[in-house]
Every structure is written in C-alpha cells, then in structure tokens.
Amino acid sequence: MKDLIRDFTQAYGPSGNEDQIREVIRRAVEPLCDRVSTDALGNLIAFRQGRGEPVLRRRVMLAAHMDEIGLIVTHIDEQGFLRFAEVGGLSAHVLMGQRVVFGNGTEGSIGNERVDEIKDLKLDKMFIDIGARSAAEAREHVEVGDMAVYQRGVSEMGTRVAAKAMDDRIGCVVIAETLRRLGESPHDIHAVFTVQEEVGLRGARTSAFAVDPHFGLAFDVTGVGDTPRARSILNMELGKGACIKAKDASLVVPPAVKNLLVKTAKDNAIPYQLEVLPAGGTDTAAIQLTRSGVPAGCISIPTRYIHSPVELLDLGDVEACVALAVKVLQGPIEV
C-alpha cells in the first residue's frame, strides 16, 4: 500500500488537469475490475460486476477525487515571472518558500513582492520564478492557463506518512485497495475517481448523474483536533480508526447510512470514530443531490495539515477505512 501512496501522491493532477494522475490510477485499478472508462469531464470510472445473490444487488457508486489543489498561471511579465491564481483552497502563507512543478516537469520557486507585514501577503503579491530571464524564455516552458502543484516527496515516519496531495489521493488508494481485497460482492460497483472536487464537487456531480446509483460512498480526508493547541474542537484523531461522517458543511449523512457503517465497523471490530466537520465539503454532497436524490455516506481518513504540502496521516487508519469499505460492500446494503 505504501507504493500506491507514493505513486498516487507524487503524480501531477490539479483540478481540470487530471490526465497524468488518471493514467497512474488506471494502471492500478484496471486489473481489479471488469471495465474502465473516462467521461467528458475526465472522471475515471472503474466498473466491477456483482457476483452471487442477485436479490441483494445494488448499484453502488464509490467516489474519491483524484484532483489536487494547485496554481494557475494568469500572466507572464516581461522579466519572465509568472503571476497566478489559486485552484482550490490555497493559503499564501503556506505557499511561501515552496517549490512547485508544472505538468511538463517545469519547476519553479515561489517568490513574493515586499510586504510590510506578513499578514498583508496575498496571492496577488506572489509569483512563480521558473528561472526564465524574459517572457519569451518563460513561454518556451509555460503558457497562461497552465497549472502547477506543490513539489514535495513522501516522508515515511514509521506507521505515519506525510506527502502533498494526500487530499484525496489517499481516498483513491483506499478504493484501489478495497477493490483488490474485496473478493465476493453482490453489488455492481462503479468506482469513480472524480475530477474537480477542489473547485466545487464538479466531477462527482456529472458522474453520479451517469451512474445513477442506489447508494453512494465517498472517501476523503478529514481534519483532526489532536495537535498542540489546535484551535478546533474536532473529535477526530490520528490512529483512532476510520472516520464515519455524520455531517460536514455540504451535507448531513442520512442516519440509516451512518448506522449501516457504524454497525458494520462494530460487528467486525474495525476501529472507527464519528466525524462532524464544521467546514469543508465532499463529493458525498454532490452524489446525494443527484437526480431525485441518492442515499450517500462518507468514510474519511483523519489527516493533519490538509491543503499543505505536508499532509500527514496514519497507515492504521487507512487500513481501517479499507476494512470497513470491504465489509460494507460484501454485505447487503439496505438504506
């Protein structure tokens, strides 16, 4: 699983530019399912036919987003510096002193205009320096509209791991592992690796319309309150198991769905914790509001420092998420 985490987090794929990460995931999941397809927005849909008891069969949509936050070039000045805007939630302070990389491998350092006070630092006072001496030289490598992402390797820390883009490549890892370990399942599973979650749950919306599921299950990271003087009052902690979402800013999980997940965890002695996330949304919300409505829930991976290049999580929690997903998909889903 560590290899999958490395391959998935290190691939390039900001919102709307998921071609590279899609190929990485496609290679990983193609052997695990019956059919793989891509739709107009670029969602990757891996289909696995149900086996066994047809009376139990449901059309189930799994979703994890493969896009990551990034930067988009809006202007190239005469000296070859690149001005940019954010793609998804990006903090100017986190970005200071970072290196970024474009889809074609062009690397850049983040610089900023002089500001008197650090709190005045905004993204429009920052720029990317790709080492070019002129606009013409910069344009040999990068054009307006190109996107960059954090450039940062993986740090293994015993059973914990830090990397960029854990949000939500770890969700993609959980789905891939779930498909690998699933064995018999009565359900027709459409595992969707969605695009453009970070800019408004867009890929989940169109793919859920196409799949038209009876049940939806999303996998995404969630915040934790277990770091020193954490300002939040979050219940979630690293190392305490899979997070079963009750609510986030985008949805309330129907009690029947939440209860199914809790019961499955209890029955199988899978460590779990309940999650209420006051800010932030997930693909779950887009699936819920598809067509005339779909019961949907979310299994979250507790993660520190979300939307930074050093997102950190515990492999034991990831294992718990996979175990829970496998058990849910092997059993009857009546919600």
Next chain:
Amino acid sequence: MELRSISELRGVSGQEHEVRTYLRRELEGHVSELQSDTLGNLFARKPAAARGPTVMFAAHMDEVGFLVTAVDKDGMVHFRTVGGIDAGVMPSKVVQIGPKAVPGVIGTKAVHLQSADDRTKPFDPKKLVIDIGAGSKEEALKLVQPGDQVTFATSFGAFGNGLHKGRALDDRIGCAVLVEVLKGSYQVPVVGVFTVQEEVGTRGAAVASYAVRPDIGVCLEGTVCADIPGTEEDAETTRIGSGPAISIMDAGTIHHPGLVHHLVAVARRHEIPYQYRRATRGGNDAARMSLAGSGAKACAVSVPCRYIHGPVAVASQSDFENAVKLLRAFLESIGRGELKV
C-alpha cells in the same frame, strides 16, 4: 450584424422578450429550427448531415438593470438592483422604465447640500429613488408599475478608432457574435442558445444545457477589460483591440484544456489575433453547460468590454469580428475531424 439595435434593446433578467423577438427576426432563414422554452431561452438549431459532436453555444440575452418595487405617496419610484451593479454608478443617471420606456432620473442630493460625511460614504442603493416627474402616487402609477424593468438610457455610438460605446454589451455583443456564427454552414450539429437570467445566476443556461446535452459547450461573452490607468498590467484581465479572449478558468468552470489549446491553434493557423482572459474571477453559462447531465467539455470566448455592468461599455469592432472569425474556423476545424480531445 450592426451592434446598435441589439445594444439599445432592453432586457433586464427575466424580461428578455424584446431581445428574443429581435433575434428571431435576425435568424429567420439562417437556421433550420427556432424554438423557445418555458423560461424564455431561444434555441437556434443547425443540424448537420455528417455525424459529429454536438456543439452548443450560449450567449445571454439579459442584462443587469433594475426592477420597480413600489411607488411612494410623492410619486417617487423605488427600485432594486437586478444583477451586479456598483452603487457608485447609479446616481444622477437617466433611465427608462417599463414597456413604454418612461424616462426617469435617479436623483441625489446636490453637492451643495451634502455633508462631509455624505461625500465620503458610498451611496446606499436602497436609499436611491427614481424621479419620473410625477406629483403623486396616482400620477406615477399611470406611467409605471411594480415589476417594470429599468435600464440606463444610453444611446449607442461609434468613437475613436473602431470602438463602440453602448449599453448592455454584456452580453448583446456575445449574442451578435452568435448570430454571425449561425449564418455560416458547418459539418457538425450546432445549437445556438440565447439564454435568459444569466446575470442572476446562469439560470436559463441551466435548463437549456439539460435540454441540449451537448458534447462541447462554448460560452460567448462580453467580458471584463481593465486596460485602464491605475491597473497594473498583470491585473488588466483583457486588453481592448487585442483580439477575442479565451478563458482558462473562472469561479464556475475550469475551461477544458484541450478546447483551449485547439482554439489557440486555430487562431494561430488563421492568423486571428487572440488573448487569454487573464483572471479567474467571475462566472458564466459555461459552468452550466459543463455540468449538465453527465457533463460536457466547455470553453468560453469573449469580446473585451471596458466598464461592463454600468450605464455604458466600450468594445472594439475588430475584437467582435475576430471572435466571429475564430469561432467559424473552430467549427470548420471540428467538422474536418481535427479536434482531438
């Protein structure tokens, strides 16, 4: 197509009938089917003999403006804003109200009477009223009714070197581009949709896109252009006269990179000037096209317009003509099977 008539037509969101009637007349004979839906969107269809991806264009007929909410005992007309209008551009403007285009003036306290405080604070649009010269409620109600649309009274004109000044160029100039595009003939099925209620939340495009379910969506807009003193080069978004602006991303859409690259390639091959829309704020009908049903690839091409959402905007004839050229060449190229996305 000349821009004067379409700029001077009045069509605040939800009251687009004048524009729709005009466009129907302009399009008669150039498309095989003209049809309106419940919300008032106008669909102009051009099927193609050959099979290919369905291309939908969206240009919105509505404009920002005001709506009469009440008439008070002194005959003053109260109103609310429809769409985003800066309160600073409202005072002391001549407006036209309702189907009879009753003239009115958005009055303000003369500078002599303003306190120092009045002069530094922005106007509160809720406190502004329209004076239609009526002396009483009864007199006023003979001229205007609650629900009437209100637009700035601006006449269209040419000035400078190939520039136009006029009202509602956002998005009548996009409508005019679309009319010109629809006059051509193509090897791919094209559906031109003139949408309603874009300025209040891209509402017309939401239902129109669901009805059409295109493979490719192209939004045609009059967009922000801030190539004016006081704006740094990196914040001007677009520059007037530098060609149609191709969007990369905005608040509602990440424009499909394959379509963006193809538009650029077509512009280069035909030596049509183009520019990128160098900003990521704002939103338009492209978002609705890309997210309708199971989704579509979407892009946006805009004519730069200075001072949009005010009483008068400025646009360039050459940008308008180059937008038409670019989109015709784009469709011809798709018809030849050159688009690989």
